[in-house]
Amino acid sequence: MQDSPNPSYTSPHPQELNPQDITWPFWFLVPIYPYGQRKTLLREVVKGEVWIFEQLQGIFYVVVPIRMTVVRLEEGGLLVYAPVAPTRECLQGVRQLEAQYGSVKYIIMPTISGIEHKVFVGPFARHFPTAQIYVAPNQWSFPVNLPLSWLGLPPRRTHILPPDSREAPFAGQFDYAILDTIELGPGRFSEVVFLDRRSRTLLVTDSLVSIPQDPPEILQLNxxxxxxxxxxxxxxxxxxxxxxxxxxxxxxxxxxxxxxxxxxxxxxxxxxxxxxxxxxxxxxxxxxxxxxxxxxxxxxxxxxxxxGGGQLRVAPILQTLILNRAPQAVLNWADQVARWSFDQIIPCHLTAPIAATPWEFRQAFNFLQGHSSGLPDADMAFMRRLDQGLAQRGITPPPKV
Structure with a gap:
């Protein structure tokens, strides 16, 4: 794997923006930085095919990018993976793509646990009343498990992703793989990765990242x-x-x-x-x-x-608290994805796109087979103590690796 080029950002008409353009009025649902003011940057990563929309999120100024990906459909129209906050600026960028390539037809919620991803899907979908929403199976909410309609998703347009991606209406262009739901005691974890065969691009949510040496462009704005x-x-x-x-x-x-x-x-x-x-x-x-x-x-x-030279990483919290609860299920899922053909990966956080092969994707999960993750034991010590404490108190099931 090698560092990917950083194409120029093409955020629409920045000179016309005012504070209302970047306002997210429902910030109190996830009250983290930058609260109600969310700047969006739009970047074209595959010409005429794939675009990413980036915003910020964080706590105590520990901020990282959060990303939505938009893909042009062969049949006409757009597919949106993991929506971000639908500010005026964000919506303006999507409308520009709609004017060229057709309306948003599908909106994907690829996770069941990431509140920072789930909270935007309903509000985003309301701006695209003809789009169909597809969500990862086994959705849940805390502290009360509420129906999806109570979480803001339009009931008549919201569907559970079929277990077999060949049954989805966009199967002609996309494959997807659903990581089996991992039970974590108080919660659950799952993720759905999408392959756009047309652009040979893999879309992931939280399972993998690549860490850049320099701050991402969106952090440079402020x-x-x-x-x-x-x-x-x-x-x-x-x-x-x-x-x-x-x-x-x-x-x-x-x-x-x-x-x-x-x-x-x-x-x-x-x-x-x-x-x-x-x-x-x-x-x-x-x-x-x-x-x-x-x-x-x-x-x-x-x-x-x-x-690590920008290599693909599974975040320590996933390594020590989540994926090690169901190692074989994760490895089976990773093996399925590694059989696909792709040249780049777009995760929802940090670097994107990442030039990477299926083999490199699979290698990132080798820690589940007893191999070193390449991260120092001293730095991982806090996460491992946390893992042991949660398991000993019966809050989470014990790890299986």
Whole structure:
């Protein structure tokens, strides 16, 4: 696998945008950054065939891209995989594609557990009243398991994906593989990956990512989260330089993947509060000067191992808390996908597109067969302690690998 080129963004008419164009009024359903203001970037990744729409999401400025993919149908019209927030700006981009290639015919909800993906499907679908919605089987909600119509999905247009992709109305162009539902005690996990045979593109949700060395384009539009995490203490000024943007991004990825990487220490709150009072920036935007993070000198080495040259990765939380509960089912699913022919992968997060082969896709799941994941034991230690604690308390079933 090699790093993919980064085609130019083609976000529609940015000079005409105003705050209302990027407003998402229902942000309180998933109250995470950037809350009610969600900028969208549109990029064409296969000319006249495949487009991606990117927004941001995160907590405490640990922000990553979240992505929707739109594919042109051979029969005319569009298929949408994993919708994002339907802001005016986002919808404007889709309408431009509709004007050229036909209306949105199918909307896919490819997960049963990712609230950050599921929450947008109903609101997005209401803007396309003739589109049919297809969702992964065995949907559930927490704390009460509600019917899909109560979650905002139009009942007359919403269908469960058939187990056999040959029975779907878009079977002439797409294959899909449904990962068997993994029972996790308080919840479930499943994912549906789609293959667009026409463009040889594999669409995945959360199962795989590739981590870039530099911050994705959408984070560059408002670099404050990058600069916030580039600091070493609350007393450091926020200086906007390419080096600081990169440093902030690399630390953000360590947070996002490990929660508590070995190269990070959390300062005592007594010290954090004393520093906050004296910090030069104490606005609400800067969390009132609170900055509890202390990075060890070797944090860069930790990131380099996580980056791994941009190779395909299964996130540590999936490795240690989810996929290892049903290793054989996951491997069977991965084997099915690896029999397809594709040249690139578009996940819903981080780098896209990723130039990758079916063999590389399959290799990413070898940790389920006892092989090393290539991630340092020290960095994985927190996730493994969390895994053991949940299993010992009977909250989740014990792992099978």
């Amino acid at each position: 670099p404050y989260p990058l600069l916030f995490h580039a600091r070493d203490s609350a007393f450091d000024p926020l200086q906007d330089t390419p080096q600081n943007r990169r440093q902030g991004w690399q630390r953000i990825t360590l947070f996002a993947f490990y929660f508590q990487p070995s190269t990070l220490e959390v300062a005592p709150w007594s010290s954090v509060l004393r520093e906050a009072v004296k910090a030069p920036e104490r606005s609400k935007k800067a969390y009132f000067g609170l900055f509890p993070f202390r990075w060890k000198p070797n944090w860069q080495e930790s990131f380099n191992q996580l980056h």
